[in-house]
Amino acid sequence: MRVLITGGAGFLGSHLCDALIERGHQVVCLDNFCTGRPDNIAHLMGHERFSFIKYNVCDYLHIDGPLDAIMHFASPASPQDYLEMPIATLKVGALGTHKTLGLAKAKNARFLLASTSEVYGDPLVNPQPESYWGNVNPISPRGVYDEAKRFAEAMTMAYHRYHGLDTRIVRIFNTYGPRMRPNDGRVVSNFIVQALQGKPLTVFGDGTQTRSFCYVDDLVRGILALLMADSDKSIEQRTDRAGFLTTPKESPPESIHDPINLGNPRELTVNGIAELVVQLVGTKTPIDYRPLPADDPRVRRPDIRRAKALLGWEPRVDLEDGLRRTIEYFRKVL
Missing domain, CATH: 3.40.50.720 (NAD(P)-binding Rossmann-like Domain)
Known part of the structure; x- marks a missing residue:
């Protein structure tokens, strides 16, 4: 093609x-x-x-x-x-x-x-x-x-x-994964870059909102x-x-x-993702809580039954494994 x-x-x-x-x-x-x-x-x-x-x-x-x-x-x-x-x-x-x-x-x-x-x-x-x-x-x-x-x-x-x-x-x-921009403002890249640089992790809202990656x-x-x-x-x-x-x-x-x-139907709170990134990076850094932006979604999780039925598809890479690969990428580019 x-x-x-x-x-x-x-x-x-x-x-x-x-x-x-x-x-x-x-x-x-x-x-x-x-x-x-x-x-x-x-x-x-x-x-x-x-x-x-x-x-x-x-x-x-x-x-x-x-x-x-x-x-x-x-x-x-x-x-x-x-x-x-x-x-x-x-x-x-x-x-x-x-x-x-x-x-x-x-x-x-x-x-x-x-x-x-x-x-x-x-x-x-x-x-x-x-x-x-x-x-x-x-x-x-x-x-x-x-x-x-x-x-x-x-x-x-x-x-x-x-x-x-x-x-x-x-x-x-x-x-998420390699080639994300370090300053793109997304949750995973933000957390990894901040953790690698020893800076507080920025969480908007109280961190109880959920995401899946x-x-x-x-x-x-x-x-x-x-x-x-x-x-x-x-x-x-x-x-x-x-x-x-x-x-x-x-x-x-x-x-x-x-x-x-x-998408991956595994759902975590933003606080949970922050804790996991800190653990995998191997650093100790606090969380900096800031006001939640307008209309920021409280939940985000895909129903992937259609993808399974039509494509035979579902994610294979565990979040922890994928985060390790992404952390190694950012270690090289920062």
Whole structure:
């Protein structure tokens, strides 16, 4: 396959570039380095099956030659980034998604959208199944990211239904691993960097809010399974908004084109994650509690039954093992 990855120099995008190259595919990586980094793809430059284009996906988009698949991963993805770049976040979710969908239609290429668990907002259901419609404040500071992705999902499904485009939507829950930016403002990278530097760990709120973390290798494996899955794959049962299974007579089969959660269902409090990082780093540092940002979700845990049924996927890497690998990465780059 020849695959275009927008945001290919980012944390997740660069790992996808690696995985596709390792599997023998050709990769066209597109990034404007808004949050991506040249270092993430430096080892691929010069590879015969890898090419790079520095470009803003919100502009007119043209790629020479055939494309078999387009993976739209361009977007600021950490709260720090999308709070600093609210308009760019909205534009890449709307204009960027429109441009890449139009290119997929022109090239007759399969399209995979990187969506997010943030489409659920501050959820009233835990864990969150794909059938849950969410609890989102569209005008909060966080709303720029939530609504950008919700619009991107709506646009993707419109292209699937109206144009018959072969589309996939992955809702990505918190992911961590090598190539995270040390200053990206995310929980795992913040805690590891602060612990390695002997600084107090910053916890927003009282730390009782929960998160679940998936190691990047597991996530990439799930994303590629979704990309490569047969277009007519479906299951005969689905969940309602409360997360309960319904019978086939009550709803149509779930298909590979419906959104699919990918993440690790192991749920921990933020305090628990902080304690685990301190233990694995082998340091003693206090916790610095700060006010909870507006609309910060109190719970976050994926229901991955759909991924298990359609993709045969579930995470394999234990949190402790993944954190050790990530800590070693940050020891080298700090």
